[in-house]
Amino acid sequence: MALTSLPLPHANLLFDPTFLPTPVADTLLEQLMTEVAWEQRNIRIFGQEMPQPRLTAWYGDPAARYTYSGLTWDPLPWTPALLALRHRVEAATQTPFNSVLLNHYRDGRDSMGWHADDEPELGPAPAIASLSLGATRRFRLRPHPTHFRTQPAPAPLGLDLPHGSLLLMRAPTQQHWQHALPKTARPIGPRLNLTFRWVGPQT
Ligand SMILES: O=C(O)CCC(=O)C(=O)O
Numbered sequence: 001m002a003l004t005s006l007p008l009p010h011a012n013l014l015f016d017p018t019f020l021p022t023p024v025a026d027t028l029l030e031q032l033m034t035e036v037a038w039e040q041r042n043i044r045i046f047g048q049e050m051p052q053p054r055l056t057a058w059y060g061d062p063a064a065r066y067t068y069s070g071l072t073w074d075p076l077p078w079t080p081a082l083l084a085l086r087h088r089v090e091a092a093t094q095t096p097f098n099s100v101l102l103n104h105y106r107d108g109r110d111s112m113g114w115h116a117d118d119e120p121e122l123g124p125a126p127a128i129a130s131l132s133l134g135a136t137r138r139f140r141l142r143p144h145p146t147h148f149r150t151q152p153a154p155a156p157l158g159l160d161l162p163h164g165s166l167l168l169m170r171a172p173t174q175q176h177w178q179h180a181l182p183k184t185a186r187p188i189g190p191r192l193n194l195t196f197r198w199v200g201p202q203t
């Protein structure tokens with residue numbers, strides 16, 4: 001399939017549910033589960049340190065330093081598998097990326113809370129390509145609470161992100177919407193998500 005536009009107001013979302021052929025996605029899932037330097041880092045929420053409810057890793061060009069939830073991330077050097085995937089995602093999206101944030105949701109108890117990827121390092125008009133592997137999880141989008149005070153807010157959206165799918169979030173999505181990966185009570189296996197980003201000086 002190809003990237004197809006999703007109709008969401010004040011956003012620019014493109015989705016390909018079958019971006020990677022299943023055998024390619026299967027191999028990558030297994031390889032990344034074992035070769036990536038997964039860590040459970042602490043985040044600071046309202047002044048309190050707590051472990052993130054997922055494992056993470058940050059790979060990229062040496063210049064791609066990133067501050068996020070009060071943590072500074074120095075990228076690990078690209079592995080051959082991640083570099084090949086970056087090139088594949090760049091070709092499909094016609095967008096350059098210099099880094100990737102990997103999230104490993106071990107089961108339905110792992111999650112990501114509501115946020116927008118709007119850190120200054122991402123620039124004023126970020127494009128983020130999100131590749132999913134493993135268990136299908138529901139990705140949720142809701143209108144940014146502070147951005148719809150004077151006009152009616154659009155309805156939230158839930159989107160299942162299957163094994164091998166690619167979601168491209170272009171500007172102005174992060175400006176007007178937040179997203180999250182909620183916990184689920186369903187007994188499910190692990191899921192990996194890779195968000196390719198451009199951080200640092202914009203070209
Ligand atoms: O796991 C996902 O699908 C979302 C990840 C995400 O929002 C992020 O890494 O910023």
Ligand SMILES: [Fe+2]
Pocket residue numbers: 115116117179
């Ligand atoms: Fe995000």
